[in-house]
Amino acid sequence: MFDPEVWIMLGRGLLESLYMTLVSTALAYLLGLPMGIAMVVTDKEGIYPRERFNWILGLIINLFRSIPFLILLIMVLPVTRAIVGTTIGTNATIVPLVIAAAPFIARLVESSLKEVDKGVIEAAQSMGASSMQIITKVLLPEARPSLIVGAAIAVTTILSYSAMAGFVAGGGLGDIAIRYGYHRYQTDIMLVTVVLLVLIVQVLQEAGMRLARLGDKRK
Amino acid sequence: MSDDLPIIKIEGLSKAFQGPDGEFFALEDINLEIKSGEIFGIIGMSGAGKSTLVRCINFLERPTQGTVYFDGQNLSDLTKKELYKIRQSIGMIFQQFNLLMQRNVLGNVCFPLEIAGVEKDQAVERAKELLSMVGLSDKTYAYPSQLSGGQQQRVAIARALATNPKVLLCDEATSALDPATTKDVLMLLKDINKNLGITIVIITHEMKVIEEICNRVAIIDKSRIAEVGSVEEVFTRPKTAAAKRLVFPEEHSIEMVPGKRCCRIVFNGNSSFEPIIAGMVLDFRQPVNILFADTKNIDGKAFGQMVIQLPDNELTASRMMEYLRAKNLTVEEVDGYV
Secondary structure, X not given: OOOXXXXXXXXXXXXXXXXXXXXXXXXXXXXXXXXXXXXXXXXXXXXXXXXXXXXXXXXXXXXXXXXXXXXXXXXXXXXXXXXHOOOOXXXXXXXXXXXXXXXXXXXXXXXXXXXXXXXXXHHHHHOOOOHHHHHHHHHHHHOHHHHHHHXXXXXXXXXXXXXXXXXXXXXXXXXXXXXXXXXXXOHHHHHHHHHHHHHHHHHHHHHHHHHHHHHOOOO | OOOOOOOEEEEEEEXXXXXXXXXXXXXXXXXXXXXXXXXXXXXXXXXXXXXXXXXXXXXXOXXXXXXXXXXXXXXXXXXXXXXXXXXXOEXXXXXXXOOOOOOOHHHHHHHHHHHHOOOHHHHHHHHXXXXXHOOOHHHOOOOHHHOOHHHHHHHHHHHHHOOXXXXXXXXXXXXXXXXXXXXXXXXXXXXXXXXXXXXXXXXXXXXXXXXXXXXXXXXXXOOEEEEEEEHHHHHHOOXXXXXXXXXXXXXXXXXXXXXXXXXXXXXXEEEOOOOXXXXXXXXXXXXXXXXXXXXXXXXXXXXXXXXXXXOOOHHHHHHHHHHHHHOOOXXXXXXXXX
């Protein structure tokens, strides 16, 4: 129904979307995972309570989470230019994606780790485990299924954020949808991009849930 | 029991928590000595502070005041690292077992060895040894969720023993288990105490756990130690109100008939096959009124006590008491019940 060029463009858009999403997710976890761990560990019920630090970190996370992504995208343009050298294209989109997703991931990680039974942590403490050993040998492995579910949520959320980057010529399927569907009234192309996005979300979500179930030894 | 230094010595210990209405003392002025090699019970109603007390022994809770000595060392003097090290000499098991659910049985028993930095091969070897000791070799690669409560507690015991501790702390370790499994686990603990010489500290709210395996017992009531002594002593002749409440939980249900002589008979390992009271009634051809009885048959021996009302006749009453004493029972006259 479309010219071959349109399909090629859609294929490139798909790859760009996946690239932005996966790289952003990986980088956002590099920031968000330690933040989430820090939130749990320094909680007043945590294994290394530091209430003031916890409060400040929580505040920073909330601050970034409360900025709508589209506004954040524009706000961080100078940062993007400083890091990537440009404000358009997929690499430029990764910067705001990471900044937006890291605090969100921190909260996901926090809630996963909080599910770990306090008794198991206490047992590890009674054996003389240090805080670091408790994090690496108890908190993270015991929360693994929940962390994987969280990762599936994170990656699909980041994908939908990445589609918004089309507004600032960020590349990917969202960009195509805006350029063709919004600026040129070519609704059919826009619909195809939406279908493709739905499919990616479906696949990623399902894969995540399956991985989490498979690795869970609780049943 | 040796006269050596106690393995655990607690001096003037208090623990305060910040409650909604200000400070609240979970423990006040606790003094205790636990000897090496004994099975020491700490019993109390829920909320009495016994769980906090056991956590003060390995400093999972830091005392607000007072000192805890473990094997002669003042725990307050230790650095964090030294404390981690010493905790490897104090195993602990819990009411809810607290196993790592994402690790199999072998991985759970290896866990404390990993923390202690033991080589993997050695750890696995030691873990298998322990699993065979607790009778779970066939469950080596099972996950905790596939095991019964009793099996999970056995894994927890194997795990607690992995680092060759000197003391094993048991926090309500049998409270989540059914009576038969409770007995099995208690017997296992008894064997461990006997064969490995590990001192065991048992926290419980159940008198039967204490009766079954403890040598000595401390009764904790409203944040304080009410009574300490040999199980025999405390169980047969409780001195304080708190102890009496635990030993005679049904106290309030008995109506006293005034003006008659009562006596308390303590069964302390007499043969349970000999019908003493019935024999006495037949011999004297006089009825006695049993007001209270709480006796248990443990391995063919009777333990516990009974309160009977003697006949009005002074002479018969005295002779009955003589009769009971002749049967090697502890008999004492009481004015009222308890």
